[in-house]
Structure formats: C-alpha cells, structure tokens
Amino acid sequence: MESTIQVLIPLFVALPLAVSLLIQLVARGHPALAELLANATMLALVLMTCYAIGDTGLYHMGGWPTPIGIDLRLDALANLLLLAVSLVGFAVALYSVDYMRRFSARGHFYSLFLLMVTGMNGVILAGDLFNLYVFLEVAAVASYSLVAFGCAHEELEASFKYIVLGSLSSALILVAIALVYGITGTLNMAHMAGRIAETGMDAPLLLAFGLFICGFSFKAALVPFHAWLPDAHPAAPAPVSAMLSGVLIKAIGIYVLARLVFNVFGVNESELGLLRWLGVLSMVVGGLMAAGQKDIKRLFAYSSISQVGFMVLGLGLGTPLGLVGALYHLVNHSMFKSLLFLNAGAVEYATGTRNLKELGGLNRALPVTGATSLIGSMSIAGIPPFNGFWSKLIIILACVESGYYGFAAAAVAVSVVTLAYQLKVQRLAFFASLPKSQDWAMQNLRREPPLMALAMILLATGCIALSFAVLGGLSDPWLIGAAREVLTAGVF
Amino acid sequence: MIYSLCLLLILVGLYGVVASRQTLKIVISLVIMQHGVHLLLLLIGYRDGGSPPIFDSTTTLTSFAGLAVDPLPQALVLTSIVIGLGVLALMVALCVRLYDRYGTFDVTEIRRLRG
Amino acid sequence: MNANNRPRPDTPGPGRPDDNGAGMSMIVKTVTRWLKGPILLFGIYIVLYGHITPGGGFGGGVIIACAFILITLALGEKNGLDVFSKALASRLDSGGLLIFLLVGWLGTWWASGYFFENFVTTPEQSYFTLLSGGTMPILNIALGLKVASALFLVFTVLTALRIAQGGVDVEANPEKEET
Numbered sequence: 001m002e003s004t005i006q007v008l009i010p011l012f013v014a015l016p017l018a019v020s021l022l023i024q025l026v027a028r029g030h031p032a033l034a035e036l037l038a039n040a041t042m043l044a045l046v047l048m049t050c051y052a053i054g055d056t057g058l059y060h061m062g063g064w065p066t067p068i069g070i071d072l073r074l075d076a077l078a079n080l081l082l083l084a085v086s087l088v089g090f091a092v093a094l095y096s097v098d099y100m101r102r103f104s105a106r107g108h109f110y111s112l113f114l115l116m117v118t119g120m121n122g123v124i125l126a127g128d129l130f131n132l133y134v135f136l137e138v139a140a141v142a143s144y145s146l147v148a149f150g151c152a153h154e155e156l157e158a159s160f161k162y163i164v165l166g167s168l169s170s171a172l173i174l175v176a177i178a179l180v181y182g183i184t185g186t187l188n189m190a191h192m193a194g195r196i197a198e199t200g201m202d203a204p205l206l207l208a209f210g211l212f213i214c215g216f217s218f219k220a221a222l223v224p225f226h227a228w229l230p231d232a233h234p235a236a237p238a239p240v241s242a243m244l245s246g247v248l249i250k251a252i253g254i255y256v257l258a259r260l261v262f263n264v265f266g267v268n269e270s271e272l273g274l275l276r277w278l279g280v281l282s283m284v285v286g287g288l289m290a291a292g293q294k295d296i297k298r299l300f301a302y303s304s305i306s307q308v309g310f311m312v313l314g315l316g317l318g319t320p321l322g323l324v325g326a327l328y329h330l331v332n333h334s335m336f337k338s339l340l341f342l343n344a345g346a347v348e349y350a351t352g353t354r355n356l357k358e359l360g361g362l363n364r365a366l367p368v369t370g371a372t373s374l375i376g377s378m379s380i381a382g383i384p385p386f387n388g389f390w391s392k393l394i395i396i397l398a399c400v401e402s403g404y405y406g407f408a409a410a411a412v413a414v415s416v417v418t419l420a421y422q423l424k425v426q427r428l429a430f431f432a433s434l435p436k437s438q439d440w441a442m443q444n445l446r447r448e449p450p451l452m453a454l455a456m457i458l459l460a461t462g463c464i465a466l467s468f469a470v471l472g473g474l475s476d477p478w479l480i481g482a483a484r485e486v487l488t489a490g491v492f
Numbered sequence: 493m494i495y496s497l498c499l500l501l502i503l504v505g506l507y508g509v510v511a512s513r514q515t516l517k518i519v520i521s522l523v524i525m526q527h528g529v530h531l532l533l534l535l536i537g538y539r540d541g542g543s544p545p546i547f548d549s550t551t552t553l554t555s556f557a558g559l560a561v562d563p564l565p566q567a568l569v570l571t572s573i574v575i576g577l578g579v580l581a582l583m584v585a586l587c588v589r590l591y592d593r594y595g596t597f598d599v600t601e602i603r604r605l606r607g
Numbered sequence: 608m609n610a611n612n613r614p615r616p617d618t619p620g621p622g623r624p625d626d627n628g629a630g631m632s633m634i635v636k637t638v639t640r641w642l643k644g645p646i647l648l649f650g651i652y653i654v655l656y657g658h659i660t661p662g663g664g665f666g667g668g669v670i671i672a673c674a675f676i677l678i679t680l681a682l683g684e685k686n687g688l689d690v691f692s693k694a695l696a697s698r699l700d701s702g703g704l705l706i707f708l709l710v711g712w713l714g715t716w717w718a719s720g721y722f723f724e725n726f727v728t729t730p731e732q733s734y735f736t737l738l739s740g741g742t743m744p745i746l747n748i749a750l751g752l753k754v755a756s757a758l759f760l761v762f763t764v765l766t767a768l769r770i771a772q773g774g775v776d777v778e779a780n781p782e783k784e785e786t
Contacts, residue, residue, distance in 0.1 A: 152593075156593055160583075167526075167579055178565070
C-alpha cells in the first residue's frame with residue numbers, strides 16, 4: 001500500500017458519492033453551498049485524473065485476492081475515459097451554477113449529478129462484471145431523475161420512455177450476466193477471459209454475447225435501439241443533456257462494449273462484423289434524421305447517434321488504426337458535443353426558444369456562444385485542422401486499409417451530411433439576420449453569465465488542445481495510443 | 493425445463509411492456525420481467541439436493557463446498573432486488589407526475605414529443 | 608380516474624368512531640398498537656445478526672420500514688410522521704450511507720490498508736456470536752438505517768402527493784426525493 005495511485009483508485013468512486021450524500025445532509029436549503037461542494041469535487045476529480053495519467057493499477061477491495069474479491073482496474077483506456085468524464089463534468093458543473101438558477105431544489109440537482117459521476121467512474125474502473133452492472137444502474141437511475149428534473153410535460157414524458165427502455169435493457173444485461181456466470185463460474189473479468197479462451201465460444205456464450213450487445217447498444221443508443229435518445233436528450237435541462245450526450249452514452253455504452261469484445265470475449269470475425277454493421281446503420285440513420293430537424297437540441301441528439309456510429313464502426317474494424325480512430329473520436333465527441341449542447345442551452349437561456357425557424361443573428365448578442373459554437377460546429381463537421389477532422393480521417397483511412405470501401409464511402413457521405421446540418425445551425429441561429437417576426441433587437445437579450453461563458457470557453461479550449469494530440473503521429477496520438485494498446489493486447 | 497419457465501415469465505413481462513396502454517401496467521410488467529430474471533439468476537446457482545449456504549459452528553469448509561448451493565447468485569439477486577426497488581419507486585413517482593401534467597394514465601395520449 | 612373519489616387516510620370515513628377519525632378501523636388500530644414493537648424488534652434482530660443468519664442490512668431494513676409503514680397506514684399519516692418525520696428520515700438516509708463509507712475508508716488506515724477491509728479482528732472462540740465478524744455488524748446497522756429510512760421516505764412521499772385535478776398545470780416545482 002505504498003504507492004499513491006493505489007490510494008487514489010477507490011477515491012474516484014468514493015469521493016463523488018460521499019460529497020453527494022454530504023450535499024443531501026447539510027446543503028439542502030443552501031444551494032450556494034451545494035454548488036461550491038459540487039464544483040470543488042469535480043475540480044478535485046480533474047486533478048486526480050491528471051495525476052493518474054500514465055499510471056496503472058489493480059486495486060483489491062477489502063484486501064481479498066482476485067478470484068474471490070472485487071477488483072478495481074485502472075489502465076490506459078480507463079485513464080482516457082476518466083479524463084473525458086472529469087473534464088466534461090467540471091465544465092458542466094461550472095455551467096449549471098448559472099443555468100440552474102431558475103430551478104428550485106438545486107441541492108437535489110447537484111446530489112444527482114455527483115451520483116451520476118460516481119456511477120460512470122465506477123463503470124469505468126470496474127474489474128468484475130456485476131460491479132459494473134451495479135454502477136451502471138446507479139448512473140442510469142441518476143440520469144433518469146435528471147432528465148425529469150424540471151417536471152415539465154416533455155421532460156416527464158421523455159424520462160418515462162427512457163426509464164422503461166433503460167430498465168428493459170438492464171434486465172437483458174442481467175440475463176446475460178447470469179448465463180456467463182453459469183458457464184464460466186466467475187464474475188471477475190480477467191478470470192472470465194481466461195475461462196472463455198479455454199472453452200471457446202459455444203452456443204450459450206454466443207447467446208450471452210448477443211444479449212450483452214443488445215443491452216449495451218440500448219445504453220449507447222445504436223440504431224435499432226436508439227428510440228429513447230431523441231426524446232430524452234433534448235427534453236433534459238441543458239447541462240444534463242451535455243453530460244448525457246457527452247459522456248454517459250460513451251462511458252456506459254461504448255466503453256463496456258469495447259471491453260467485452262476485446263478484453264473479455266476475445267475478438268473474432270462475426271463479432272466485429274456485427275459491430276461494423278451496427279456502426280454504419282447508426283451513422284447513416286442518425287445523420288439523415290438530423291438533417292431534417294428544426295429543434296436545435298433534437299438535431300444535436302440525432303447527431304450524437306450518428307457520431308456514436310462512427311465510433312462503433314472504428315471499433316468494429318479491429319485494426320490498430322481503427323481502434324485509434326474510435327477512441328480519438330470518443331474523446332473528441334465528448335468535448336464538442338457537450339460544448340454544442342451547452343451552446344444550445346445558452347441560446348435557450350437568452351431567447352427562450354430552441355426552434356431554428358425563430359432564431360437568427362445571435363452572433364452579435366451572444367459573442368461567446370457564437371464563437372465557441374463555431375469552433376464546435378467546425379470540429380464535429382470535420383474541417384481541418386480541428387480535432388473532428390483528424391479522428392474522422394483516421395477512421396476513414398482505417399476503413400480503406402481494411403478493404404471496406406463501401407463503409408469508407410458511407411463515412412465520407414455522412415461527414416458531408418454532418419457538415420450540411422451544422423452549417424444550417426450556424427447560419428440559421430447565429431449568422432443570419434433576425435426573422436421579421438421576432439423583435440429581439442428591441443428586448444434586452446440576456447447575455448451569457450460569466451460562469452456559463454467560462455465553461456464553454458473551457459470546452460472549446462479542450463477541443464483545440466485535442467487537435468494537437470495528433471502531433472504524436474497519426475497512428476499513435478498522445479494518450480490514445482496507450483489506450484489502444486489495452487484493447488489490442490487481447491484478452492486480460 | 494425450469495429455465496424455460498423463467499423465460500416464459502420474462503416473455504410475459506416483455507409482452508406486458510409492449511402491449512400495455514396504461515403507464516402503471518407498464519411498470520408492473522417491468523417488475524414481472526425483473527422477477528423472471530432474478531429467478532433465472534437464482535436457479536443458475538442451484539444444486540440438486542443441496543443445503544442452504546449457511547455456515548454455523550458445525551460446518552466445515554469441505555462439507556460446505558460439497559453440499560451447499562452456490563451463495564453468490566443469492567447475493568447478486570439481493571443486490572438486484574434493491575436496485576429494482578429504487579427504479580420502481582422512481583417509475584411510480586414519474587407515473588404520478590405524468591398524471592399530474594397530462595391528466596391521464598393512457599400512454600397513447602402522452603405524446604407531445606414526436607419526430 | 609377522478610381524484611375526488613380517492614379514499615384519503617386523513618379524513619374520517621364512515622363508521623370509524625375513534626379519537627381523531629383517521630386511519631383504519633378499531634380492530635386494525637388496536638392490533639397495530641400491539642404489533643409495532645415486535646415487528647420493529649424483529650427487524651432490528653435481523654439487522655444485528657446479519658453476519659450469522661441470513662438477512663443483514665437490506666432485509667432487516669425493509670422490515671423496520673414496514674413497521675413504520677404499518678403505523679402510517681393503520682393510524683393515519685399524522686401519527687406516522689410524528690413517529691418518524693420526513694426530515695429525520697432524510698438525514699438518516701444520507702447519514703447511514705456516509706457511516707458506511709466512513710467505516711470503509713477507515714479500512715485504509717489499519718491492516719493492509721484497503722477500502723472496506725475488515726480491520727477488527729475478533730478472537731476465535733467468539734465466532735458465530737453477536738460480537739464477531741469485525742466491521743460487518745457496523746456496516747449492517749448503517750445499511751439497515753439507510754434502507755429503512757429510504758423505504759419509509761419513498762412510501763410517505765408517494766402517498767402524500769395530492770394529485771390536482773387532471774391536466775391542470777401545477778407550477779414547476781420539483782420535489783424529487785432521492786431513492
């Protein structure tokens with residue numbers, strides 16, 4: 001117990017949980033104290049994550065050795081995702097100080113927010129399958145409550161749809177865990193990988209694997225299972241949308257899929273083929289549906305589905321370059337999608353509407369929002385030299401390298417469609433002049449409060465900083481190459 | 493044979509979620525589905541002619557390992573029941589709030605979001 | 608579903624002659640007054656002996672909560688909240704889990720220094736008695752407190768929600784209780 005990294009690993013989960021309970025206990029009637037505690041915790045998590053970069057560790061809870069006890073595992077892939085969660089979480093916590101002022105019960109909001117961060121950190125660090133399920137449920141229940149937070153009509157309806165579909169998928173995941181336990185006799189992922197490698201993938205394991213894919217595709221919002229996302233993400237308050245779309249669907253969806261396929265079940269061609277087709281389907285359907293939307297946040301929600309398709313396509317290619325593309329796109333998307341959702345929230349805060357037909361000319365009234373939104377849009381559309389361009393380029397190159405020219409063409413086409421709808425948002429909301437029916441020039445548009453502006457600038461800086469990650473080489477960006485190693489290393 | 497009965501319970505719950513017109517019936521069907529899953533998980537740990545996995549001062553480790561049913565699925569099911577309780581409370585609260593807003597429990601009328 | 612036809616536990620019903628008129632009939636009230644003590648005691652027994660007999664924090668906590676729910680159902684909501692108020696339940700809810708985490712974190716100071724390590728060693732001849740099992744009884748008690756108060760809080764909040772006439776917009780004031 002000498003190294004500090006061993007002390008730090010359980011704190012990633014225990015610290016936000018303890019502060020969440022503390023907020024419930026002492027800060028119920030004092031929202032300012034709750035805001036302070038939440039922001040301090042997220043800052044502490046960012047610092048802890050930065051300290052932990054490059055370290056790995058295996059932590060045995062309670063001192064029990066591996067097959068018997070519960071492990072928490074920190075490796076480069078977990079590091080990458082913890083970084084994404086804590087950076088986006090910190091920016092969103094800063095943003096919610098001002099945005100949530102019009103809601104009452106803000107103490108509850110910060111408690112639920114920290115519970116969601118606990119759940120996500122727990123999923124990322126979990127070393128055995130049932131612990132992963134428990135933390136998945138913690139994060140999911142916190143997110144169901146957060147989506148319904150304002151108790152308006154659409155929020156409740158969206159949250160009900162989300163909770164029913166989420167519970168269904170969790171039941172499927174539990175059936176899969178039962179089957180896997182029955183066959184391999186263990187829940188520890190490292191141990192399980194060894195047993196599966198010995199016995200090979202026979203029929204019951206294939207059934208369990210299929211159920212896992214179904215369950216976690218619900219959580220990641222891949223296309224046949226995406227029905228909850230276009231309702232839940234727009235209806236939630238803006239900081240919650242940013243967390244959901246930015247990190248939740250990735251931490252509990254794509255990360256777990258990557259772990260299960262590459263590290264536990266072992267790679268084989270049919271699994272990768274399934275992932276590729278799911279990815280392409282999500283890409284195309286998400287992109288086409290996004291192009292026709294009038295509500296900004298609904299457009300961004302469908303765009304999330306499309307970008308998640310890119311990531312899963314990259315995972316499904318299985319080659320080192322494809323994995324690098326998928327992981328790089330994962331981190332990039334966390335940054336720019338949360339930035340875009342925070343921008344949409346700032347637009348709604350200022351004008352009270354999200355309908356593109358009613359907006360216009362906001363660049364002069366909301367300068368910070370306009371500038372950061374331009375950066376975010378250019379990133380997601382894949383304009384060089386922003387980060388989105390590099391990650392999409394790597395994925396397309398990986399497709400071509402593996403010989404899937406059709407998928408590469410589809411990826412290029414979807415990128416063009418992404419550019420089209422992002423330009424539409426930019427033009428209609430920010431650059432165009434006001435529609436004749438609105439007279440905002442007369443009213444005082446509320447400019448963004450300073451903390452909201454700070455949060456958006458933080459995420460925009462993150463986007464630009466990530467575009468420098470490729471300086472380490474196209475196939476081995478900073479931090480992401482190490483994460484790729486974890487996946488290509490095969491079973492645990 | 494008995495595993496197929498668990499599967500039947502899960503399918504009954506699934507049918508209820510898909511075909512129910514009222515929000516509370518959807519909630520109850522989800523609970524039935526979760527019961528089926530818990531039963532499946534418990535039965536995986538069963539051993540024919542086994543004894544309850546309780547250690548007292550007369551049990552030894554070898555007799556326990558040879559005779560008792562597997563206690564790990566029982567712990568998993570206990571945890572899962574408590575998780576299900578939390579989710580159930582949240583779902584019922586949502587149903588009540590939905591009634592507050594829309595005036596009905598009927599899912600076909602709670603359709604403001606579309607597209 | 609008309610909200611006015613719902614039976615409410617606080618208003619007097621037909622044929623219930625009792626001191627404040629709330630709750631259920633006379634037989635139920637008398638039996639509850641006798642039984643609430645034994646049920647609570649049974650729940651506490653299951654929590655305390657959780658390291659020897661099946662049960663522990665979860666099951667025992669549910670039984671303790673059932674005792675208080677029985678009081679609320681049979682004797683009326685006001686009596687139930689007098690015994691176990693919402694503020695107290697909310698504090699025990701968070702406090703219980705904080706004690707759980709605190710005991711777990713204390714494990715990093717003693718023994719080999721892992722979270723949730725059992726750092727209290729008990730002598731061999733005291734195995735299978737109440738004061739054995741190290742930190743486990745303390746964790747069971749903390750869990751029992753949390754589960755009992757959480758379940759009682761959920762029940763109270765859900766039954767105390769007075770539903771307005773259907774479709775009327777209640778002002779957006781979220782009172783979401785954390786489960």
